[in-house]
Amino acid sequence: MAVAAASLCLVAGKVTDSVTYGFLPAAARLGLEVTLLTDRPADHAGVFDGEIVACDVTDHREIVAHAGRPQAIFTNSDWLQMPAALAADYFGLPGKDWRAALRTKNKALMRRHLAALDPVFAADADLTGLAGPDTVPYPLVLKPREGVASEDVFLVHDADELAARRAEIRARRSDPLVVEEYLPGQLHTLETLGDGDATRVLGSFRTRISPPPHFVEERLEWAPPPPETGRILDQLGALGVGFGACHTEFVVHEGRARVIEVNYRVIGDHCDFLMADLLGVPLYEQILRVHLGEPLPREVPRPRGCAVAEVVLADRDGRLTEAPEPTEITDGGVRLAYRPQRAKGDDVEITHTNRDYLGTIRAIGPDAAQVAAAVARFRAAHTWTIA
Structure with missing residues (x-):
């Protein structure tokens, strides 16, 4: 008798590359039967040919009503972590603590909860x-x-x-x-993955942001987690973070590490693809596996080289009339990929946010100098025109 495939209820809002090109293909490789619950079914139908169910995914009661009999409930959305966690808890499935999902999303609650450890x-x-x-x-x-x-x-x-x-x-x-x-200092990220019993540090990016008064991330460079990272892990533990993927932003200043914000999902803006390539691990499968109740793999992933994600930012309002297509090339010893976040013909309005990204250049190479040179050559060889 054939064994039925495990079923995954994937809860999504807007279409994202992380879900479309990361988690959905990973679910297929794991042989999971996917039901995609979303309040934007028409958008997802253009990129996913599996079962799509329309419902109000901001309401955990609606997720429960439409989920069927899942073996796992998962979302990669900032907005939907709490309702997905509540729905998983209803079915008795592995998942995030809904209180931790609420604390990390609500910045006032986060500060109140961390006041004893780090008053801000x-x-x-x-x-x-x-x-x-x-x-x-x-x-x-x-x-x-x-x-x-x-x-x-x-x-x-x-x-x-x-x-x-x-x-x-x-x-x-x-x-x-x-x-x-305002918390001064060098901005870093901390990328972690937990199975409820153990939390593993996958790595860290050093982040360059735009000049004040805005805070737009312009460049992320893979770097060893700073020595002060233990303080951040303590604060994540206090928040109740310890299951699934988490992307934390923090600053280090005069030997002190302080949380800026916690995003209880994998890092976005194509840095998740960069991290998976750099570590050489099936990152999306590993994240889904912990939601299926499996422990973290024993092997601790190690980076294989240097890596950078550098964004191309819109510099004016208008219509994008010229831009490169998705590209993967090898430039000397550097593997470079470009993925657009805006298509030719899109109207662009400057917002001074990550929504101003036209695309992301990802590069992995043997050392920082070769990576930086390859990124510079790619920029020089291509044109982004806003008319």
Whole structure:
């Protein structure tokens, strides 16, 4: 008698390359029967020919009602971690603690929960409940409480600038805003994978961001985790993070590591593909396997060379009329890949966020100098035109 394939309920919002080219092919390689639950079925139908079920994926009750009898429930969406975790818990399946998913998504809750380990000034954007203006440690970072992609994140230096930026953001969106003290230092990421019993550090990127007042990630270079990383692991443990993939952003300044934000999913913007290639592991399969209840593999992956992800940013509003197609080449000893995030013909409006990315150049080579030179040659050989 044939053994039925394990079923995976994959919960998704918008179409992303990580799901389309990472997790869905990995599920196929694992022989899983996939049901894709989404509130955007038409969009996913263009890239996935399997079973797609339309439902309100922001509501865990709807996920439970439409999931069938799954062996695993998984999402790679920032917005959907908590409802997916609650649905997995309903079925008694391995999954993330819904409280940890809530704490990591809600920046006010995260700061409150970490206050004993790392006190950071944080308040609602109206500064209500404070003793007076002298208690506010400008400069501050103003941001949506549950925002993503550096959208509507600003550095503000005084009360007048805060009020102006606050009004500017609220003209576009109504969700809650928070302010936090500005944390100086070198920005890093920490990439981890846990199975509920153990958490493994996969690696770290050193990140270059745009000049203030915006915080757009422009370049990520693979680097050994800094010596202060243990403090970040302590804070992730306090938040309850320890299952599945997690992407944490933090700064190191004068020997002190401090969390900026925690994204309880794998790193995005094509750096997940770069990390998988650099480590030489089936990263997406490993992430899905822990959601199926399997332990982490015994082998600890080691990077094979140096790696960089460098984005091509739009520099003006207009229509993208010329840009390279998806490309994979070898330049000397460097493996280089380019994947567009905007297609020719797309209208582009500058947002000073990660949504300004036209594409990402990924490169892996024997040393940093060769990688940087290959990226520079690729940029020089191609044109991105916004008319």
